Amino acid sequence: MLPMRSPLRRAAGYVLWRWRRRPPTVTTADHGAPSDRIKALLTPPRGSSWHVVLLADRRARWRVQRWMRTFFTDDILIFAAGFRPSRTRQPRVTVKKLTVPTDALHALRRIPPVDLIVDLRRPVPTDDVQRATWRMLHPAVAEHGAYIHLDASPTTPDVLRGWARTRSSTMTERARYRPTTDVRRLGDYAIHLMAGPVYLKVPDRRAASLQTRAPELRVDLIDRLPAADIAPTGKIHRNRESSDTAHLDAALHAPAATMRHYQGQLRVLSHMALTHQRTLLPPSFRYPNEQVPTNVLATDIDADYTTLPASTDRAIPRLDGDFFDLTASYHAHFGHFITEIPAKLWGWGVAKAHIPDLRALLRVPRDYQPTYERELLSAYGLSSDDVVWQSEPVEVSSWVACTSLWQNHDPYWFHPAVADVWAQLRRHLIVPHSSQGRQRLFVSRPSGMAHRDCRNAPQVEELFREYGFQVVYPEEHSLAESAALFGGATTVAGFGGSALFNVLFSEHLRTMIILNHEAYLARNEHLYASALGADSHYFWSAPDVRQASAVLDPKAFQSTWDFDFARNERLLRATLEALPESQ
Template identity: 30%
Template structure:
């Protein structure tokens, strides 16, 4: 490819026709003529050129959004830096990068330009949408997002990317404290708990050959933060300025945290979420404990409860603190939700239920102490003890069986021969009950008193993970339901876990909700032999 003619950066920027008072960021060598020209002409924000893409994203988040980001660094990761810059532009803003002279970085950047142009010209652009897009690789989604929302052109030694999409930049959990240090007007970090890696406790066995458990879990640092001027939308979305806060995501340690209520535009951006109405101002401090699946028992016991480890710290800082959750349907919280919050130390009189957008004056957020399939932080032990004691001690008097089988209504993951399974457990001395037919205090009292807790896989079994005293737990479910919570909670509590994996009706090559929720059949001759061995081995 022939060497393009030299075009000065000043000519490029002048050709962009930036508005008066445009917000411009520039990264270039100290003392370079180009950098000084841009600073003089636009009063540009100067960035450290040696920052990694992740660090550059924090710098831009602290001072953005921008009308133009000019990145003239000699870095080799030009494609990634381009994506970072685009995440911090206003609609109609421009990212300007110096095209590397030689090497793989130049080839990668120019190849991307050609791919985007070719896709845009083909008329087959399919930009990302809400929800899961199974079978579609991230690289394909990102390419289509670029083609749909960005015009790329090479002008001499520079690539100019003009973005039409209105995007917001998610800030990774591990970077938020750094952002608050750089932009203290956004808020502050009040308290942290160190990251911990812990070893799984209790014994494990499964009827499915090759089915093993994780032997260790790495929990991240937990941080309690005080943030200002946060827009909260239904379905667990929290936005501050042009950045999306980690509190918007259920699993904050994923490389690309996702929410089905946000359209992921790239690794570094999402489409700006739309508010159905103007936000209602929230005066005073609020503790954010919303969940995208709020009202679902399993997600409340695992994810939502785990946000409350910092409640007492926040309450000491703000005695007038309230708790904030959302209810898009407008329905009030169920009694069991209020009981769970009260057991965690939150008086129900302090609970604010928002049905639409709110703008929080002061919002307290705590890093989730639990993420499904990823980690449980040991800091939750004290919270779990508090919840179990508070609830179980309030339970009405009554018999407490030593062997308990928790059945379910089978609206999803139905066992075709559930009655056969229940009778098998009854024959071995188990009392069969449906947990949702009991109050939350009684559910906790029942599982706390039992030596052996068994049941069909699902949220009805999750309370056993809150217990401190090890027990034996037997879970019956399909071979397409991974039982991540059951494994994780039992490993944390130290329970002996036995998984009875049955053949599901629906199997798919890749993950699908159909296979995840598939009905199944318990086979007495296959997994039944494993279960018989487990039951016969129980001590009297």
């Protein structure tokens, strides 16, 4: 017997080890294998190797070996149900357990788009699991890649193309999304050639996954605000209880807020959209912890994947420097600006100290002259050199973004730190002892407005004048003048909407009276009253167009209406008469 450590023994062991790791021998017969023929049909990936995903159960384990041989030098991720594939010592092979299809979905969300997904499980004619898996996983395939599955039944390519037609039927024309460019058959396999492009939505709560999803992107945490439970001191009164008047919660929970520095190839599009390759990054979402994150520019495929207009894929100019995110979901809109921008300013001071050459970037329409925007930023300490006004998409390499401290969406909340931003704005916009308004203000809206026009607004104004209210139209004043008007007010009433948001300048607010129609589902006024510790009184009337379902109808949301005197006048007068003289 040879000694255990003899040179001959070691040499024999080395030869055996190399033999076990040898590449598979491809015979003439192998060239006709479906996996080899399919690979020859596909467009090679842009990178140096393929990224392949295999889904298999125990009955398909022999097919796994065939596909592993075809892609021997490539990256392979195997989702195995009920078995452990052999030869998994093959370089660049990873195996994960597959219990339900969502196991694969969760894993694919954490890696870049793949070139090929192959479902090797033989379909059962009586169920729709195969099609459901396709619907769930096909967005994870890169454009010009392929999704392949077994289809031993006599299903024609036209039937399989129907999968894509059904998928795209819910999409708007603006998105121009086609799941596939074509569907082909090769033996028992159906080959869906993917079109794309598709973007994975990564909200703030999944930001940690960017380490593996976007390895070329560097993400550093600069600052963090802890979560907070808010128990507002003000009371909530409403003239009626219904599902239309919900979400006026007395107790609110604000999640933790973060400020991150993103470094890499970044595209700053419109409506807050920020992308890196095929990923829509956390700053893209107006509502930080919305269950299904959304962006105005994007059209969703499902809860995880979305599309962007084809125009966003064109070449765009590069902007050098470090930038601070002050983009809003809608540009040049006072209501969105006044709720969304102060809610991001909380991190400016720390970020500027961290990166001295940092500049804030705001999107504005072409030829637009920002006025109230300049006033507000100047009041917060941003000079003209600190701000870049951008009207077109740009590519940047350094982007600092803060979690918004304001969520006007279920679950509704604000973070207490936003009050510090408001306080600084008041200090710099309101000259001491310069209050121009009365203690009681009624915030009205001009007649004939395109959105939520109240036809009997003049009669409503007269009612409030009877009780000593000054009727104001904030759009007729500069931001500093509006701040002075609201600065001394203790009672603010008005029609729900952007003009009423000026209450953030009211340091001593005690009461808010809000007149709305029932299809107006925004709750900004409730959040302001809660943050300022004021009582709130809601008076609801019927809109001309009602919300027909749980899905928001913009026509109902912006419907014209009449203030319902028959329903509300008696209670409204009683509320006004009960106000203390000091208010």
